[in-house]
Amino acid sequence: MPPDGPGSGALKIPELDPLRKAIAGGASVPVVFVSGGDEAVGQAVVDLLAEDLRRTASPVAVERLDAEPARTDAWSRLADVAAAVPMFGEGTVLSIAGCGKGATVPEELKSLLASWPPHVRVVLLGERKAEGSPLGKAVKAAGQVVSLADLKDRAAESLAEQAARDRGVALGPGVPALLIDLVGPDRGAIDAAVQALAEYLGPGGRASPADLQGLVQRSRKANPWDLDEAISARDLARALKIAVRDVEDARDGRSQALRILYGVMRHVRRMLVASDLVRRRVDDKTAMKRLGVSWPFMWERLRDGAARYTQAELAAFLAGAVDVDLRFKRAQTRPAVLVTDLLTRLIGAARRR
Numbered sequence: 001m002p003p004d005g006p007g008s009g010a011l012k013i014p015e016l017d018p019l020r021k022a023i024a025g026g027a028s029v030p031v032v033f034v035s036g037g038d039e040a041v042g043q044a045v046v047d048l049l050a051e052d053l054r055r056t057a058s059p060v061a062v063e064r065l066d067a068e069p070a071r072t073d074a075w076s077r078l079a080d081v082a083a084a085v086p087m088f089g090e091g092t093v094l095s096i097a098g099c100g101k102g103a104t105v106p107e108e109l110k111s112l113l114a115s116w117p118p119h120v121r122v123v124l125l126g127e128r129k130a131e132g133s134p135l136g137k138a139v140k141a142a143g144q145v146v147s148l149a150d151l152k153d154r155a156a157e158s159l160a161e162q163a164a165r166d167r168g169v170a171l172g173p174g175v176p177a178l179l180i181d182l183v184g185p186d187r188g189a190i191d192a193a194v195q196a197l198a199e200y201l202g203p204g205g206r207a208s209p210a211d212l213q214g215l216v217q218r219s220r221k222a223n224p225w226d227l228d229e230a231i232s233a234r235d236l237a238r239a240l241k242i243a244v245r246d247v248e249d250a251r252d253g254r255s256q257a258l259r260i261l262y263g264v265m266r267h268v269r270r271m272l273v274a275s276d277l278v279r280r281r282v283d284d285k286t287a288m289k290r291l292g293v294s295w296p297f298m299w300e301r302l303r304d305g306a307a308r309y310t311q312a313e314l315a316a317f318l319a320g321a322v323d324v325d326l327r328f329k330r331a332q333t334r335p336a337v338l339v340t341d342l343l344t345r346l347i348g349a350a351r352r353r
Helices: 014-024 039-053 074-083 107-114 134-142 153-166 175-183 187-201 226-232 236-249 253-279 284-291 296-306 311-319 321-330 335-348
Strands: 031-035 060-066 091-097 120-126 144-147
Touching: 014 039, 014 144, 031 039, 031 134, 039 060, 039 091, 039 120, 039 187, 060 074, 074 091, 074 107, 074 120, 107 120, 107 134, 120 134, 134 144, 153 175, 153 187, 175 187, 226 236, 226 253, 226 296, 226 335, 236 253, 236 335, 253 284, 253 296, 253 311, 253 321, 253 335, 284 296, 311 321, 321 335
Parallel strands: 031 120, 031 144, 060 091, 091 120
Antiparallel strands: none
């Protein structure tokens, strides 16, 4: 058993410590809403609830459902499992993905929250920042909410180093950064990559960059918002890495370059609007409505990003949109060169503020 106890796996996930302590202390936690996170986090919570349920039920089955699309039978299946009282002491853990922003609490779940059956545990998987949603609040009254933010690269590197130590191996200089560059911040992908290295190296081994070749395949995919964040941060190196990789990995590099172009133009327009709203001292609520953003952090990112550019810079960049669009469609230049030129013109041509 891993040192952190049941459900921890090889990775230590600090956000799960309150849940572990509650279960270890004998508290009843029949339902957990995971706000954000990846498959490794969801699996860790399922393992914790399954281990807890085994104290009073045997055997314990795990069933995975998806609440999307809207016509899914996930909630009716939950109701059926809850209503079917087992004759021989069996238990079930239901893992329900696709709970989104948690805007509604399904009627089937409301009934369970009022009177929870002892043979059922439920893990609900939703979007990040959804802990304060109606679903999050309803679950918190009966169980627990686990809120996770996406790992930044440095935190992901530390996680990989810790996972390696737990397996009795070490990551040499440059290896953590290279590993995360290959697999991204997904905890499950990190764990699998470190496991492969540990099996190859053996106890006491030390991984070098060359060891990653053939053992760890590049699986990292950029999040839809990664390029926007790099532009807002005025981080040219990061923006180029994201955009060039997307173009090179795409089956149709030119089509992907066009998608990047339109996404960049859209983000610049939004920053220009945000800059104007700040200049006119529009309150945050009105600004969010004007931009059509749902969460305060989204508005804050736009506002802070816009502050790193002048309105003249943003307007000048947009003024050339038609010419740039034609160049992307007609030029024989490689797509990677086109997106490099695009981002350099936007981010690199002016000083940081």
